[in-house]
Amino acid sequence: xxxxxxxxxxxxxxxxxxxxxxxxxxxxxxxxxxxxxxxxxxxxxxxxxxxxxxxxxxxxxxxxxxxxx
Numbered sequence: 001x002x003x004x005x006x007x008x009x010x011x012x013x014x015x016x017x018x019x020x021x022x023x024x025x026x027x028x029x030x031x032x033x034x035x036x037x038x039x040x041x042x043x044x045x046x047x048x049x050x051x052x053x054x055x056x057x058x059x060x061x062x063x064x065x066x067x068x069x
Contacts, residue, residue: 008027037052038053039052
């Protein structure tokens with residue numbers, strides 16, 4: 001794992017026959033990803049990203065709280 005200013009390179013993974021990828025151990029440890037966790041996959045024309053659904057939900061809750069005031 002290489003880190004620079006809070007940005008990481010975890011290495012290269014391959015997509016299996018079923019479209020599955022293995023998230024590198026260092027990434028799972030850093031982000032607290034455990035078996036059974038739900039991940040949200042986001043993307044645009046340049047690429048994609050994954051984040052735990054609870055992180056996304058917390059951001060949505062914070063944004064909604066700001067709207068309610």
